[in-house]
Amino acid sequence: MKSKSRRLSAVDLLLIVLMILPFVAGIVLKVLTAPPSEGISITGARVYFTIPMPIQDLPITEAQVNSVLVLISIFALCLFMTRGLKVKAESKRQHAVEWIVEKVEGLVNENMGEMFAGFAPFIAAIIALSALSSLSTLMGLYPPTSDINIVAGWAILVFILITYYKLKGGLLYYLKGFTEPIFVMTPLNILGEIATPVSMAFRHYGNVLSGSVIAVLIAAALQGLSSLLLGWLPGALGEIPFLQIGLPAILSVYFDIFSGCMQAYIFAMLTMLNVSGGFPEDEYEKRKQKKLLKKQKKLQMNH
Amino acid sequence: MLELAIGIILGCCALGAGICMGIGAIGPGVGEGNAVSKACEAIGRQPESKGAVTSTMIMGCAIAETTGIYSLVIAILLIFVAPNMLVNVLMSAIG
Numbered sequence: 168m169k170s171k172s173r174r175l176s177a178v179d180l181l182l183i184v185l186m187i188l189p190f191v192a193g194i195v196l197k198v199l200t201a202p203p204s205e206g207i208s209i210t211g212a213r214v215y216f217t218i219p220m221p222i223q224d225l226p227i228t229e230a231q232v233n234s235v236l237v238l239i240s241i242f243a244l245c246l247f248m249t250r251g252l253k254v255k256a257e258s259k260r261q262h263a264v265e266w267i268v269e270k271v272e273g274l275v276n277e278n279m280g281e282m283f284a285g286f287a288p289f290i291a292a293i294i295a296l297s298a299l300s301s302l303s304t305l306m307g308l309y310p311p312t313s314d315i316n317i318v319a320g321w322a323i324l325v326f327i328l329i330t331y332y333k334l335k336g337g338l339l340y341y342l343k344g345f346t347e348p349i350f351v352m353t354p355l356n357i358l359g360e361i362a363t364p365v366s367m368a369f370r371h372y373g374n375v376l377s378g379s380v381i382a383v384l385i386a387a388a389l390q391g392l393s394s395l396l397l398g399w400l401p402g403a404l405g406e407i408p409f410l411q412i413g414l415p416a417i418l419s420v421y422f423d424i425f426s427g428c429m430q431a432y433i434f435a436m437l438t439m440l441n442v443s444g445g446f447p448e449d450e451y452e453k454r455k456q457k458k459l460l461k462k463q464k465k466l467q468m469n470h
Numbered sequence: 471m472l473e474l475a476i477g478i479i480l481g482c483c484a485l486g487a488g489i490c491m492g493i494g495a496i497g498p499g500v501g502e503g504n505a506v507s508k509a510c511e512a513i514g515r516q517p518e519s520k521g522a523v524t525s526t527m528i529m530g531c532a533i534a535e536t537t538g539i540y541s542l543v544i545a546i547l548l549i550f551v552a553p554n555m556l557v558n559v560l561m562s563a564i565g
Contacts, residue, residue, distance in 0.1 A: 366536055373539030374532075380546065433532050 179250065185243035189236035193308045196232065212314045230314035237299050237311065241292075267291070278436070279443040286439070293321065294435045301375055301427025305419070312430070313375040315368060322364035322371075325438045329363065329445050336447035337454055344447075367437055371430045378422030386415055472564070479556045487548040494541020501534040 175183075200215065212228040219225075248264045256262050271291045272284070279286060297312060304310040311317045333341050345356045393410035509527040513520050 369543055370533075370536050370539055373543050374535070376546070377539070377542050429528065429532055433529065436529065 179247060182243050182247040182250070186240050186247065189240045190303065190306050190308065193233055193236045193303070194306060197229070197308065212309055228314070228316075229309045230311045230317050233303060233308050234296075234300060234311035234317050236308075237296065237303055241295050241299060275439065278439040282446075282448075283439075283443055286442070290435050290439060293438060294431050297321075297371070297431035297434055298428050301423065301430065304375075304379065304423050304427075310375055310379065310427075312371060312427070313379055315372045318372045319364070319368040321434070322368035325367065325441065326364040328438075329441050332442055332446045335454075336450035340447060340450050363441060367434065371434050374426050374430050378426055382415060382418060382422060385418060386411060389414060475560060476557055479560065480553055483548050483553050483556070487545040490541050490548065491545040494545075495538055498535050498538035502531045505530050505534060 196215075200213065212230040214226045214228050215232060217224045217226045248260055250260075251258070252261055252264075256265060268287075268291075271294075272287045275287045275290055276284060300311045300317075304313075333344070345353050345360075347356075389410045390408045393408040394406075397404075397409055505527055509523050512523050516523075
């Protein structure tokens with residue numbers, strides 16, 4: 168029994184390969200298409216190719232490709248983790264999966280309440296996608312979250328969810344919510360409504376981007392410093408930037424690992440709070456009971 | 471004359487970015503300092519609630535950072551995007 172659970176089957180190996188392969192493919196794609204560059208530059212996502220479209224050409228950028236690669240990797244990870252589940256947990260893998268699911272469900276229950284228990288998979292997906300996207304910069308890939316288009320897409324999705332759950336209280340109640348506390352506040356309320364997705368997108372994107380910009384600036388500074396201090400070394404030794412070894416990694420612990428995971432958590436947290444905070448529970452219950460009453464009356468009329 | 475105009479555009483973009491980041495960093499700095507000081511007080515009063523206070527504080531700090539991030543985004547736009555755009559506008563105006 169024990170030896171069986173330890174051994175990896177062929178499918179497991181295949182899934183592990185499928186987990187790692189997207190990142191390798193991303194690195195290869197980046198190396199192949201990288202233009203010869205001099206020194207250090209800060210640019211946006213590189214455009215791999217453009218698809219001609221009737222109104223405007225659709226550029227396929229590095230960020231889009233990398234986010235799809237991360238998606239494939241997460242998909243393989245999920246398949247790998249949930250393979251061979253049993254009613255009573257035996258393998259380490261299943262214990263880990265159960266721990267993750269319990270944690271996420273606890274988080275959702277704590278912040279959104281029983282009514283939104285179905286949101287747990289969505290929240291887990293947001294956290295995994297965002298964290299892994301930010302962490303992919305550790306492998307030298309362009310992090311998809313430092314492109315505003317990707318994060319704005321997620322924020323718009325969350326905005327649609329918020330509006331959908333606000334509309335559950337009825338269209339009139341939703342429109343009336345804009346004129347509170349007095350009708351003069353209507354423009355400000357509309358602005359506040361739009362500001363939610365904008366601020367979510369900008370917060371996530373700005374944090375990741377600032378990390379990469381600071382990393383590039385520090386690397387450039389260290390290169391200059393090492394050529395100034397160690398330039399007297401003979402031959403090719405003087406051209407190697409020794410100070411660049413190791414020092415940027417310390418910064419990367421904060422800017423890439425901590426900040427990336429933190430922003431994923433905050434994005435998920437704000438999603439939960441906004442969706443459950445905007446939901447008009449009392450009004451929804453009232454409407455539900457009214458509908459029930461109407462149905463009962465109709466049934467009595469028919470009889 | 472054209473060089474002077476382009477020089478003014480570049481200089482003003484750089485100045486604007488610096489001022490934007492400098493002033494924009496004051497608010498989040500003060501706010502996060504307040505948050506951390508209150509969290510320290512709370513932990514001092516009730517050491518057993520350290521975990522909950524710390525996680526809430528980090529969350530609050532990250533949200534208080536937002537305005538600073540806005541100014542950072544504007545500064546980055548001013549440095550990397552605005553000069554090109556403004557010079558193009560100038561060129562097309564001259565013809």
